Amino acid sequence: MTVINRERLAALVKRERESYALNFPQSRAAFERAGGHLLGGVPMTWMRMWPGGFPVYQAAARGARLSDIDGHELIDFCLGDTGAMAGHSPAPVADAIARRYAELGGATTMLPTEDAAWVAGELARRFGVSHWSFTLTATDANRWAIRVARQLTGRPKILVFNYCYHGSVDESFIVIGPDGRPRSRAGNVGAPVDPAVTTRVVEYNDPVALERELAHGDVAAVLMEPALTNIGIVLPDEGYLTQVRELTHGTGTLLINDETHTFSAGPGGCTMAWGLRPDIVTIGKSIGGGVPSGAYGLNTSLAEQILGDDSADIIDTGGVGGTLAGNALSVAAMRACLDSVLTDAAFAAMTEVATRYTESVRAALSAQSVPWSITQLGARAEYRFAPEPPANGGESAAAADELLDEYMHLYTVNRGILMTPFHNMALMSPATTEADVDAHTAVFTAAVTELLG
Numbered sequence: 149m150t151v152i153n154r155e156r157l158a159a160l161v162k163r164e165r166e167s168y169a170l171n172f173p174q175s176r177a178a179f180e181r182a183g184g185h186l187l188g189g190v191p192m193t194w195m196r197m198w199p200g201g202f203p204v205y206q207a208a209a210r211g212a213r214l215s216d217i218d219g220h221e222l223i224d225f226c227l228g229d230t231g232a233m234a235g236h237s238p239a240p241v242a243d244a245i246a247r248r249y250a251e252l253g254g255a256t257t258m259l260p261t262e263d264a265a266w267v268a269g270e271l272a273r274r275f276g277v278s279h280w281s282f283t284l285t286a287t288d289a290n291r292w293a294i295r296v297a298r299q300l301t302g303r304p305k306i307l308v309f310n311y312c313y314h315g316s317v318d319e320s321f322i323v324i325g326p327d328g329r330p331r332s333r334a335g336n337v338g339a340p341v342d343p344a345v346t347t348r349v350v351e352y353n354d355p356v357a358l359e360r361e362l363a364h365g366d367v368a369a370v371l372m373e374p375a376l377t378n379i380g381i382v383l384p385d386e387g388y389l390t391q392v393r394e395l396t397h398g399t400g401t402l403l404i405n406d407e408t409h410t411f412s413a414g415p416g417g418c419t420m421a422w423g424l425r426p427d428i429v430t431i432g433k434s435i436g437g438g439v440p441s442g443a444y445g446l447n448t449s450l451a452e453q454i455l456g457d458d459s460a461d462i463i464d465t466g467g468v469g470g471t472l473a474g475n476a477l478s479v480a481a482m483r484a485c486l487d488s489v490l491t492d493a494a495f496a497a498m499t500e501v502a503t504r505y506t507e508s509v510r511a512a513l514s515a516q517s518v519p520w521s522i523t524q525l526g527a528r529a530e531y532r533f534a535p536e537p538p539a540n541g542g543e544s545a546a547a548a549d550e551l552l553d554e555y556m557h558l559y560t561v562n563r564g565i566l567m568t569p570f571h572n573m574a575l576m577s578p579a580t581t582e583a584d585v586d587a588h589t590a591v592f593t594a595a596v597t598e599l600l601g
């Protein structure tokens with residue numbers, strides 16, 4: 149296997165940073181002007197994570213293309229880190245939004261519209277759980293799902309996997325420390341309590357550890373992505389998800405599948421693609437075609453229990469809420485997106501394009517004996533700086549390489565390809581073409597060739 153020369157890498161990163169500053173002067177100027185009143189110079193502080201010292205400023209975006217204020221057109225494989233998996237501003241969603249907001253009027257009224265029940269029925273068809281409630285983000289879907297799970301089981305804790313990400317959910321910012329003990333994730337800001345008080349954490353793909361932790365009998369729910377997607381993509385070992393279901397059932401623990409990213413696996417995410425039987429499903433980001441939307445679904449028995457629980461305030465100040473949740477605009481967008489854009493047929497095509505992407509990157513790596521691997525999950529694929537795909541979050545975290553990340557992101561954006569920041573993830577929308585993939589392959593191959601020298 150080829151060894152990467154770090155001095156060469158550092159010199160290339162320096163060169164790419166300089167080109168980035170030259171290529172995107174208007175973005176840089178806009179970023180500098182914004183510093184006066186935006187915290188950190190960006191609308192949300194994570195936007196500082198883009199490589200190169202400042203983010204590209206968006207001008208417009210349609211389908212799988214995005215243009216910036218310097219006049220470049222970029223092929224967008226980031227797609228808003230899944231928020232735009234439907235492609236940017238697909239026509240059916242644009243029409244539904246215009247109709248609801250401009251023609252009919254009434255984006256948010258505290259009253260239901262008929263779109264909501266249609267969307268709930270479609271989510272039930274896709275994800276198997278019967279009763280749905282809406283939020284504006286996937287984070288909130290997870291927060292409310294956790295609260296409902298605690299209420300219904302009377303248990304205090306949840307269990308998550310090492311290096312998971314489920315949004316800004318306090319309970320989930322926990323990792324296994326070098327001493328094997330749970331500890332707060334580095335940088336956790338203003339945690340209300342030490343997450344070790346609220347949460348158990350185990351490695352993904354380790355049924356023995358899961359059995360040991362669930363045996364305490366104090367876990368309300370396991371909150372999991374069926375495949376990890378936020379520390380590279382980590383796929384389940386054969387039979388692992390069956391073991392998870394058996395262990396949760398056996399200990400009276402609820403199972404929450406967070407399908408926010410794993411929705412890429414197909415029209416009903418991994419839940420449908422792999423025949424899973426979670427008690428609760430959460431989802432967000434993409435289902436509204438880019439309009440803020442999220443949802444959580446409960447199986448029939450949980451739905452009956454929560455509605456029949458007189459001690460649960462699910463109306464007002466009980467901790468589950470959101471004035472704009474389920475608003476007429478976001479349910480109209482969700483309906484159009486699920487009905488006409490992220491359809492069963494669209495997923496088949498997106499997966500085919502993602503397979504082309506994965507195979508081309510794999511071929512480029514193998515042609516030059518580069519010690520990286522790539523993993524695909526339906527419409528998404530991600531390469532990782534490890535010769536074999538990591539088996540769990542801890543292994544995958546150990547393969548992180550910030551400088552290599554920066555090199556690949558800057559090299560690609562400087563040549564018209566936008567990758568997802570803090571991932572090496574590429575996502576295919578219904579608008580992404582084989583030609584887009586081939587353009588990436590050429591740039592990726594050139595990046596690797598220059599790196600190896």
Ligand SMILES: Cc1ncc(COP(=O)(O)O)c(C=O)c1O
Pocket residue numbers: 229285286287288290313314315316373378406407408409432433
């Ligand atoms: C699996 C998963 N769940 C939930 C979220 C939270 O989504 P949001 O930030 O839109 O609330 C994320 C965000 O990346 C995610 O990856």
